[in-house]
Amino acid sequence: MSFHLRVLLYTIASLFFIFTNVFGQSQQSSIDSTFSAYMDSASVDLREHNYSDNLQKKYSDEFYQYFEQYPDSEMGQEALWRAFLLWGNLGEADKMDKAMKRIDHDSKTWRRIIVPISNGYHLSDQKTREDYIELLENLKSNLTDPKSKSEVLFALVRHFNSKNNSQKVIELARKMIEINANDFYVEKALGFQHEAESLGIGVQAPNFKAKTLQGNQISLADYKGKIVVLEFWATWCGPCIPEIPHLKSLNSKYSEDELQIIGVSLDTDSEKLEEFLKEREMEWPQIVQPKQWDDEITQMYNVYVIPRSFIIGRDGKIVAKNLRGEELEKEVAKLIQQ
Known part of the structure; x- marks a missing residue:
């Protein structure tokens, strides 16, 4: 086989490889695009039929x-x-x-x-x-x-x-x-x-000072001698809503001398929050953290998910974390009786 013929055959083979590679990529791109559109339509279908x-x-x-x-x-x-x-x-x-x-x-x-x-x-x-x-x-x-x-x-x-x-x-x-x-x-x-x-169990809870949504200046240290439930939540948080009846039950069951609930809301719309509190008859103090996860108290208490709760004993030390519903009520009842 002559040198020129070998060069010609090599050139043809190289062009064929480039063509098939480009064509293959183009074909895959077309297939992917079609299936992407199908998955988007599937998402719509799932939402319309409540998954x-x-x-x-x-x-x-x-x-x-x-x-x-x-x-x-x-x-x-x-x-x-x-x-x-x-x-x-x-x-x-x-x-x-x-x-x-x-x-x-x-x-x-x-x-x-x-x-x-x-x-x-x-x-x-x-x-x-x-x-x-x-x-x-x-x-x-x-x-x-x-x-x-x-x-x-x-x-x-x-x-x-x-x-x-x-x-x-x-x-x-x-x-x-x-x-x-x-x-x-x-x-x-x-x-x-x-x-x-x-923020471990038995550790002194970090103190903070803040103005409530109602306009009052409060400090965690002010409530020493009482049991404190610090509840991080938001009106837009689905899992937070079922906790409200339990908090209301605690708030009505115990006197201000025994228990203080402090809500820390991650809402950004104060007017909407006020309407929600009034409608649900949530009468305990509320502190707003408009910067949400990056705000002062949320970072102080490592709030990475809500709802998140801390129960603080009469001595100002953390007694329990992340209790919900009946478990929260039982723990508070136990502490009140001590």
Whole structure:
């Protein structure tokens, strides 16, 4: 074969490779675009039918099938995440476990599916909280993507914080800070580290001074000698609303000499908040934190989710955290009797 013929054949082969590669990318882009539009229409359909179980099962299966067919495409990863969201709503832990075996430990998708996995395990009849924590511990050791690993550590920190395990919280928070995946995770880690060191059970509650929505200047120290329930909430917070009847029950049951409830609202519209308080007959003092999560008292008490409560004893020390409903009422009753 002559030199010129070899050059010609090589050129033809190179052009063919470039053409097929570009055509393949173009074809994949078209397929992804079409499926993206389909997923958007599915979201509308789900909302219109109040996320019926049958529709969630249908769409989650279709989304996962698309991922299986195109696992390396951006839309394939998006479809996988959406499948996990719906499985989380349905408690389909078995499908989640099967799908997780298909996800590489260096994948960035892990960051987006940790919360849906938590929901799925919680709603599953076959899984326990311990199973979820065991999974997180395994992922903590194996994931390599910094943000995904930080999301796992964040979930573990919240778990051990709820168990008042300060030593474990500090250990995990320091790992998040060390990874330094982004500002969000570092700030959350610093908040939990602060809570573990300064907001533990038996620790003196941080004092604060603030003006209430009603215009009165109050200080936490003013209520020493009483039981104080510090309740962080907002009118727009769905899980906060069922707590209101329990707080009203406590407020009517005990005298001002025995108990003081202080609401700390993350609302930004004071007029709307005042209307809400009047309508619900919530008569205890309310402090407003318009900067929400970044405001003075919310940061002082590491408020990363609402509702969040602190019960403070007569000596000004923290007695309990994050109790709700009847548990909150029982704890207050026990403290009043002491």
